[in-house]
Amino acid sequence: MTEATAGYLSIRDVNKVYGGQHGEATTALKSITLEVKQGEFLAILGPSGCGKSTLLQIVAGLINSTAGEVVLNGKAVTAPPPEMVYLFQQYSKSLLPWRTVEQNVALVFESRGMKKREIEERCGEYLGMVGLAGFRKHYPWQLSGGMQQRVAIARALAAQPRVLLLDEPFSAVDALTRIELQSLVLDLWARQGLTILLITHDVDEAVFMADRIAVLSSRPSTVEMVVDTDLPRPRDAMGTRELPRFLQLRHELVEHLLHRQNAGRVDA
C-alpha cells in the first residue's frame, strides 16, 4: 500500500444499459466510479447478478460501457490492453482442451516470435510458479478443477500483465482448494507487483485478500461503500482469519448485505 500510486486505473462514471429499442431497457450499472492505485488489491463485492462481471469486462475492454470511461495509465480503454489480463471463473471453458497444459501457456508466447526452446523454458517457469511443473504434458481435462484454474493463472501471468482482473476465480472449486488458490494468488500478486481487481460474492474472500473492498448494490448497481481492510500482510490462511479486525469487518459486511437483502424482499 505504501508504494501505491494514485490515479493508475480509473473507472469514471460507468453506466451500462442493456436492451432498449424494442424490449425494456435494463440498467445494469449506474454511475460506477472507482480509483485503483498501482499495486493495489481491490475486491468488488456484490450479490449474484448485480453486474459485477459486466463491470470487470468493461474495465478489461471486452465490452463497451453505455456511458463513462475506464482509464488505465492515462489512456482510455477501448479494447483489451496488453498490460491487462482477465481471468474467467469458468476455467474449463477458457482452457483449450486440444492443447496440453504447457501448450495452453505457450499460446501467449507464440505470437511473439519466440523460439520453441525459449517458449518451453518460459512455460516451465510460469507453471512452476503455480506448482504445476510436473504436469506440463497433461491435458486440462486430465486435471482437477483447482489445477485447471492454476493453469489459467499461469497462462494469465505469462502474458505479463500489470493488472490482473479476476472474475470469481475460485467460486467453482472446493473450499480447501479455494483457500490454497487464494494464498497462491496473494503470493504472486506480491512477488510480481501486480494490481488486482477481484470480483467476488464471498465476503470472507474479499476481506482476506483485498486492501480495499468496494461493495456494489444489486441492479442497478452502484458503489454503496468502499472500506479499507486494514489487515497486516503477508496474510495467513489461518492466522489472518482469526484476527479481531478480520472478524469485525466480515461481521459488518455480512450484516450489511443481509440487511439489504431483507429490505429488498420487503420492498418487493
Add this chain to the structure above:
Amino acid sequence: MPELGRKGFGLLSILGVLLLWELVCRAGLVNLSLLPSPSQIAPALWKILASGSFLVPLGQTLGMLLIGYTIACVAGVALGLLMGCSEYLYGLLEPLVEVIRPIPKPALIPAMVVFLGIGAGMKITMVALAALFPVLINTLQGVRGVDPVLLATARTLGCSRFETIRKIILPASLPMILTGMRVSLSMGLVLVILAEMLAAESGIGFLILDLQRSFQVRPMYAWIAILAAVGLVLNILFEMVEDRAVPWRAK
C-alpha cells in the same frame, strides 16, 4: 459388456437376417432368379473378389468420390469459417446457401450432364455439390457455437484475429466440422453411385445397373454387398480419424 462382446452380439442380428433370407429362398417362397439366396450370391461375390475384377470399378467410383469429397471439405470448411467469422459475409451468402441447399442434389444430375457430359467432371461436381452443404452448415454452426468465454480469453491474452481463427475457432469447431464431414461422406457415396447409374459408362453404379439390365442377378447382388462393405469401411476409417483428431471430445 466389453466392447468386442457387444459388437459380436450385434453380429447376431445380421446373421439372423441372412438366415431368414436363406430359409425364405429355400422354402420356395420367392422366385430364385429374381431374389437369389445368400448362399447363391456368395459364390458370385467370391468370383468377383478372387478374380480381382472388382478393383477397376471400385477404383473408378472411389476416385470420383474422394476427389469430389476433398473439394467439398476444403470449400465447406473455408466458406463456413468465413461466414461464421464475418457478419457481413454471413448476411451476403446465407440466403444463397439456403436457396441451393434444399435442392435434392440428384435432381441436378440431368442438368449437369447437359452441362458437363457424362465423364469425371460431372461426377466429381455432383459429389462435391452434395458433400459441400453438410460440411458448410456444420462448420458454420461450430464456429458460431464457440464459447464466448474462449473468444474473450483469446482477446484478453492478446491473440490477433487471424491467430484466434487458426488457434481457437478452428480447433474448437473441429468436432462439428468432422460431424459434417461424416454426413458428407455418405451423401457423396450416394451421389457418385446415382450419377454412375444415370449417366456413366464406368464405376460400380453403372455396373449394378448394367448387370440388372442383362439379368445377371447374382453378381448384381454381389456388387451391392461390396458397396455395403465400402460404406462400412469408410465409416470405420472416419471414426478412427475422428478419435485421433478430437481426443478431448469424449472426455
